[in-house]
Amino acid sequence: MTEAVTEVASSPAPATDDRHVRIGEAAQLAGVSERTLRYYEEIGLLIPSGHSAGGCREYGAAALARVARIRELQELIGLNLEEIRGVVTREDRIGSLRDAFHQTDDPRERSALVLEALEMTEALHARVAAKVERIAEFRDELADRVAHYRALLAERATEAEERSAS
Amino acid sequence: MTEAVTEVASSPAPATDDRHVRIGEAAQLAGVSERTLRYYEEIGLLIPSGHSAGGCREYGAAALARVARIRELQELIGLNLEEIRGVVTREDRIGSLRDAFHQTDDPRERSALVLEALEMTEALHARVAAKVERIAEFRDELADRVAHYRALLAERATEAEERSAS
DNA sequence: CACAGATTTGACGTTCACGTAAGATGACGC
DNA sequence: GCGTCATCTTACGTGAACGTCAAATCTGTG
Numbered sequence: 001m002t003e004a005v006t007e008v009a010s011s012p013a014p015a016t017d018d019r020h021v022r023i024g025e026a027a028q029l030a031g032v033s034e035r036t037l038r039y040y041e042e043i044g045l046l047i048p049s050g051h052s053a054g055g056c057r058e059y060g061a062a063a064l065a066r067v068a069r070i071r072e073l074q075e076l077i078g079l080n081l082e083e084i085r086g087v088v089t090r091e092d093r094i095g096s097l098r099d100a101f102h103q104t105d106d107p108r109e110r111s112a113l114v115l116e117a118l119e120m121t122e123a124l125h126a127r128v129a130a131k132v133e134r135i136a137e138f139r140d141e142l143a144d145r146v147a148h149y150r151a152l153l154a155e156r157a158t159e160a161e162e163r164s165a166s
Numbered sequence: 167m168t169e170a171v172t173e174v175a176s177s178p179a180p181a182t183d184d185r186h187v188r189i190g191e192a193a194q195l196a197g198v199s200e201r202t203l204r205y206y207e208e209i210g211l212l213i214p215s216g217h218s219a220g221g222c223r224e225y226g227a228a229a230l231a232r233v234a235r236i237r238e239l240q241e242l243i244g245l246n247l248e249e250i251r252g253v254v255t256r257e258d259r260i261g262s263l264r265d266a267f268h269q270t271d272d273p274r275e276r277s278a279l280v281l282e283a284l285e286m287t288e289a290l291h292a293r294v295a296a297k298v299e300r301i302a303e304f305r306d307e308l309a310d311r312v313a314h315y316r317a318l319l320a321e322r323a324t325e326a327e328e329r330s331a332s
Numbered sequence: 333c334a335c336a337g338a339t340t341t342g343a344c345g346t347t348c349a350c351g352t353a354a355g356a357t358g359a360c361g362c
Numbered sequence: 363g364c365g366t367c368a369t370c371t372t373a374c375g376t377g378a379a380c381g382t383c384a385a386a387t388c389t390g391t392g
């Protein structure tokens with residue numbers, strides 16, 4: 001690790017990307033409403049990176065990334081917020097496992113930590129993969145129909161040519 | 167076409183598959199609640215194949231297939247019932263186009279009908295394909311993580327072997 | 333410090349997609 | 363015809379995921 005001497009520098013030069021925004025800009029950046037951000041916090045899905053002295057929520061890059069992840073799981077996979085809470089909680093757990101991994105020297109413990117992370121990721125992967133399969137099937141069916149109509153149109157076209165040639 | 171003399175036979179031998187079920191069995195077969203079937207009818211999504219003399223809804227194979235389609239669009243693609251109404255309405259339109267196709271001899275009209283069906287199907291296909299792409303991306307990302315953890319585990323295992331061999 | 337605009341905490345409203353209960357009516361075996 | 367179960371219409375209830383409004387407070391600027 002490189003020495004991070006400037007890490008606790010006051011304000012004008014944020015060496016690391018710890019820039020924070022308040023809820024208005026955060027909502028804009030994440031493409032959701034302010035209410036949505038507060039609601040996610042209400043149900044324990046999203047904790048702001050910090051708060052101003054007066055109590056305004058402040059969102060950093062990690063928090064914004066989490067919102068993106070939530071929306072992804074919601075709109076793409078179709079999970080509800082309760083299920084999403086389960087997923088991100090497990091992902092948080094993976095993060096803490098990573099920390100634990102770097103803080104232990106016991107190889108057996110390290111293996112156990114990796115195994116746990118592996119299993120959690122595999123479970124979600126299986127679920128997503130299954131959904132992809134089904135939607136892809138659906139898509140192929142539609143592609144077949146499109147091809148069918150295209151063939152019909154081509155047939156119509158050649159018939160028309162023959163007629164005009166006769 | 168084979169002659170369908172028995173088609174209008176009274177009841178004991180339904181030569182064609184025009185068997186109807188009432189709402190209870192229909193719900194069972196479709197895997198939804200009775201309320202859901204009535205609700206779909208309320209909002210103009212699903213019209214029962216017929217009614218008994220006393221007013222009981224009767225569902226045929228086509229109606230059941232439509233329910234399956236609705237659920238597919240809902241759970242798989244994530245459309246809401248309003249959007250689904252749009253899709254199935256267009257699919258109904260394709261059906262009537264098919265009829266019109268067989269009832270006209272004008273090649274230009276036929277081409278126009280096929281073209282319309284093609285365009286509608288293409289639109290849905292594009293939408294579904296886009297979704298597949300995004301989810302597949304997501305899946306691959308998860309697969310990468312799984313592979314990463316597997317590699318880590320393997321590394322742990324070989325290290326352990328080396329230790330026990332020394 | 334004053335002021336405009338952003339943000340806070342409640343608290344109630346809304347939409348979607350049904351669930352559920354009630355009372356009346358239909359279907360059907362005996 | 364009768365009893366039983368399924369189904370009918372009508373209507374109010376519900377959970378999820380926010381929307382919206384009000385009154386107080388915070389933030390940044392002149």
